[in-house]
Amino acid sequence: MNHRITQAFDVCIVGGGIVGTALAASLSSSPFTAHLKVALVEAGNLYSEPEIRPASFSNRVASVTPASMRLLNRIGAWDRIPADRKKAYTQMKVWDASGNGAIAFNAPMTHSASSIGWIIENDWLKSSLAQSLSSSVTVFNSSVVAGIESPAGSGSDWPVISVNSDKGNGPTIQLKSRLLVGADGVNSLVRKYAGIESIGWDYPQKAVAATLEIEGVEGNRNDVAYQRFLPTGPIALLPLAENKSSLVWSASPAIAAKLLSLSAEDFAIFVDVAFRNPIEDLTYLLSRIQPDGSLPKDLDLKAEAVWGQTRLETANTFKIGVPPSNTSLPRVVGVAEKSRAAFPLRFYLSDRYVSDHRVALVGDAAHTVHPLAGQGLNLGLLDVATLTNVIEEGVQAGADIGNIHTLQGYAAERFAPNLGMMMAIDSIGKLFRAESDPVVWARSFGLNLVNTLPGFKNLAMKAASTL
Amino acid sequence: MLSVFQAVSRRISQRMTMPPRCQTVQFNASTSSSSSVNAEEVARFAAASHEWWNPKGQFSVLHLMNPVRMKYIRDVFLRYTPAGGADAKVDLARPFEGKKVLDVGCGGGLLCESLRRLGASVTGIDASSESVAIATHHASLDPMLKDDLTYRSITVEELLEEVGASHFDMVCSLEVIEHVSNQDVFVQNCMDLVKVWLHNCLNRSVKLFIFQPEGLAVFSTINRTPTSYLLTILLAEHVFRWIPPGTHDHSAYVTPAELELFVRAAENSPHNPPNCSLDIVDTRGIAYLPLENKWQLLDSSTVSTRFPLGGDLDVNYLMTVVKRPFKESDTKPVEADSKSSTKVQQSESLAGL
Numbered sequence: 001m002n003h004r005i006t007q008a009f010d011v012c013i014v015g016g017g018i019v020g021t022a023l024a025a026s027l028s029s030s031p032f033t034a035h036l037k038v039a040l041v042e043a044g045n046l047y048s049e050p051e052i053r054p055a056s057f058s059n060r061v062a063s064v065t066p067a068s069m070r071l072l073n074r075i076g077a078w079d080r081i082p083a084d085r086k087k088a089y090t091q092m093k094v095w096d097a098s099g100n101g102a103i104a105f106n107a108p109m110t111h112s113a114s115s116i117g118w119i120i121e122n123d124w125l126k127s128s129l130a131q132s133l134s135s136s137v138t139v140f141n142s143s144v145v146a147g148i149e150s151p152a153g154s155g156s157d158w159p160v161i162s163v164n165s166d167k168g169n170g171p172t173i174q175l176k177s178r179l180l181v182g183a184d185g186v187n188s189l190v191r192k193y194a195g196i197e198s199i200g201w202d203y204p205q206k207a208v209a210a211t212l213e214i215e216g217v218e219g220n221r222n223d224v225a226y227q228r229f230l231p232t233g234p235i236a237l238l239p240l241a242e243n244k245s246s247l248v249w250s251a252s253p254a255i256a257a258k259l260l261s262l263s264a265e266d267f268a269i270f271v272d273v274a275f276r277n278p279i280e281d282l283t284y285l286l287s288r289i290q291p292d293g294s295l296p297k298d299l300d301l302k303a304e305a306v307w308g309q310t311r312l313e314t315a316n317t318f319k320i321g322v323p324p325s326n327t328s329l330p331r332v333v334g335v336a337e338k339s340r341a342a343f344p345l346r347f348y349l350s351d352r353y354v355s356d357h358r359v360a361l362v363g364d365a366a367h368t369v370h371p372l373a374g375q376g377l378n379l380g381l382l383d384v385a386t387l388t389n390v391i392e393e394g395v396q397a398g399a400d401i402g403n404i405h406t407l408q409g410y411a412a413e414r415f416a417p418n419l420g421m422m423m424a425i426d427s428i429g430k431l432f433r434a435e436s437d438p439v440v441w442a443r444s445f446g447l448n449l450v451n452t453l454p455g456f457k458n459l460a461m462k463a464a465s466t467l
Numbered sequence: 468m469l470s471v472f473q474a475v476s477r478r479i480s481q482r483m484t485m486p487p488r489c490q491t492v493q494f495n496a497s498t499s500s501s502s503s504v505n506a507e508e509v510a511r512f513a514a515a516s517h518e519w520w521n522p523k524g525q526f527s528v529l530h531l532m533n534p535v536r537m538k539y540i541r542d543v544f545l546r547y548t549p550a551g552g553a554d555a556k557v558d559l560a561r562p563f564e565g566k567k568v569l570d571v572g573c574g575g576g577l578l579c580e581s582l583r584r585l586g587a588s589v590t591g592i593d594a595s596s597e598s599v600a601i602a603t604h605h606a607s608l609d610p611m612l613k614d615d616l617t618y619r620s621i622t623v624e625e626l627l628e629e630v631g632a633s634h635f636d637m638v639c640s641l642e643v644i645e646h647v648s649n650q651d652v653f654v655q656n657c658m659d660l661v662k663v664w665l666h667n668c669l670n671r672s673v674k675l676f677i678f679q680p681e682g683l684a685v686f687s688t689i690n691r692t693p694t695s696y697l698l699t700i701l702l703a704e705h706v707f708r709w710i711p712p713g714t715h716d717h718s719a720y721v722t723p724a725e726l727e728l729f730v731r732a733a734e735n736s737p738h739n740p741p742n743c744s745l746d747i748v749d750t751r752g753i754a755y756l757p758l759e760n761k762w763q764l765l766d767s768s769t770v771s772t773r774f775p776l777g778g779d780l781d782v783n784y785l786m787t788v789v790k791r792p793f794k795e796s797d798t799k800p801v802e803a804d805s806k807s808s809t810k811v812q813q814s815e816s817l818a819g820l
Contacts, residue, residue, distance in 0.1 A: 398581030
């Protein structure tokens with residue numbers, strides 16, 4: 001213990017999540033930056049094996065946009081993900097539960113990509129990236145950052161990172177680095193070291209995730225992503241495999257707790273109700289859930305659900321809560337065992353992405369966003385692409401890549417777009433949680449307008465997929 | 468929402484801390500009559516030397532300019548020296564590996580550190596020993612700069628005397644000429660230090676096919692025009708105070724034609740072999756864009772749309788001079804893109820006048 005060794009690096013990345021590992025892999029794969037000595041410090045196990053059994057899918061998934069896909073491809077990670085673990089979706093259907101707004105996006109409308117995006121398990125993203133790391137990256141696996149300080153007296157301003165190997169039980173190693181990158185998430189230690197403030201809030205919401213068994217998908221391909229805006233938050237069904245989809249249901253903590261307490265059979269019916277029934281049905285049925293997760297004996301859940309669905313389809317002059325035309329929603333037939341979990345939803349924003357402490361922040365350390373549009377990870381991967389670019393430029397100009405003048409380019413390019421995207425996501429969320437009539441009417445009108453004007457739809461689509 | 472904007476404005480108003488003031492060294496620049504050193508100018512830079520590495524200080528405009536001019540140097544170096552060329556295998560991260568480069572008037576070492584990171588073996592000289600002390604100290608903070616980067620408080624005349632002519636693969640002197648006396652002597656001394664190898668002249672008939680060792684020099688300065696007075700003195704020094712008033716003396720600015728005359732005269736230096744040729748292969752404007760807070764290299768197309776005030780060489784410009792052991796007219800230029808070949812033609816036609 002406390003045997004101290006100091007190693008010098010050009011770049012030290014704290015946090016070996018998807019974004020941090022992607023940055024290390026990206027730097028090590030570029031001919032301009034491959035010579036840089038990169039350290040990657042990960043508290044967990046960077047090399048954990050992802051699930052390969054076709055019947056089993058993790059409940060943590062991400063929607064990867066074509067822009068992110070290009071980065072993963074350049075790094076060499078994309079081909080390491082097996083074809084049956086990256087599910088392309090070519091259509092996106094979005095509608096409003098309490099208004100009649102509905103919109104359908106098709107991939108061919110976008111200019112280049114054949115898919116709107118791919119649904120990929122986080123575990124596979126992580127492992128494909130970890131496998132893509134070259135020997136220029138020194139991995140400090142299962143290592144905890146004990147502290148970060150600026151060296152006293154020596155005149156050098158390179159941050160010194162104390163790392164405890166073996167989950168904090170091993171010897172302490174000191175790393176000093178020209179550039180320190182915080183990829184260590186919403187409670188970033190690196191951000192605290194740099195004195196960068198983060199502002200934001202926890203949404204009064206949680207995301208319930210689950211892996212679902214489905215049947216009756218459109219065209220038997222399961223390549224459509226569905227999202228319905230409920231007043232309590234959006235519910236999304238993302239394709240994973242031919243008969244499997246991933247669920248992300250944002251709701252109040254109370255509702256989330258109720259949904260988790262339900263039996264698997266009842267939960268599957270509730271998901272159907274949330275997608276297919278008038279909103280009052282869902283509100284009513286949620287209110288009948290007992291504290292222990294059971295339902296009263298007098299309630300025939302299945303019959304209630306079917307009755308409501310017929311009502312939505314037949315006696316609904318204004319098409320309130322109806323999905324876009326030509327949608328045949330898949331039916332949920334089961335929930336994968338132990339796949340249900342709830343995650344907090346947050347909105348946090350660092351007031352700067354770089355500091356003159358030789359620090360740059362990427363991913364959730366810089367910005368944590370509501371996963372409403374699936375953009376959190378994609379924003380992080382765009383950070384990686386931009387920071388790689390800025391470092392490449394710096395290397396070509398012989399710049400000190402930890403210098404604030406070099407890093408400023410990264411902040412200048414990412415801060416405003418990320419802020420804009422986050423504000424947009426936040427306000428869309430707020431917009432769809434509103435239930436007052438004018439707001440509902442306006443958003444329905446807006447969605448329908450966008451849906452009927454191809455130019456608008458193309459623009460919205462491009463914004464979402466080139467991101 | 469409000470708090471986000473507060474955070475942003477706090478970010479903008481964030482103040483940078485000043486680097487620690489270093490121990491100063493006694494100033495003793497040579498003032499002999501043949502020297503190009505302007506004692507008054509040297510004293511002024513010496514007084515401000517602690518500011519060199521303050522990214523928000525009076526040299527911040529230079530900090531911003533550095534990556535742009537470095538990219539220019541990298542590009543011309545790769546295009547005009549044997550190390551580069553279309554089929555040469557260049558280490559993209561260290562294209563100057565093994566090359567000896569001199570920076571005349573290195574100041575705090577902004578350019579030298581960058582040159583060293585690209586692989587060059589760098590000598591930085593400055594008449595101000597204070598600046599040299601700052602440069603040496605700053606380089607010592609970066610472990611990757613500990614070898615092959617030497618700073619000396621010496622004049623270019625003294626260095627020429629000490630190491631002899633034809634010593635460096637590349638000589639850079641950026642934003643310096645406008646601060647020296649005897650500008651013609653200065654340019655000649657810089658050019659004398661650039662390598663040229665005589666043995667190539669013995670192979671004249673086949674020289675197109677063999678390795679052509681030659682060196683180059685890159686100068687940058689400010690043109691003496693009404694526009695440059697307006698921008699670099701009236702606006703930059705007096706209105707916006709980006710740089711301290713008195714930094715520049717408009718009458719000391721050098722026009723591209725004058726710089727070309729100095730280069731032509733340097734061709735006849737006694738240090739040069741008989742057929743030696745100094746070819747101006749590229750002259751390029753570089754402009755500061757205050758709204759974007761960055762510098763940009765110019766070509767005629769950007770000038771007409773974005774800089775209605777004048778031509779692309781009206782204010783700051785860079786000039787690349789290649790030293791060849793034979794006259795350019797003996798053969799065709801090695802290769803050049805369309806932009807630089809027009810410049811070559813221009814300079815040739817000027818020379819013909």
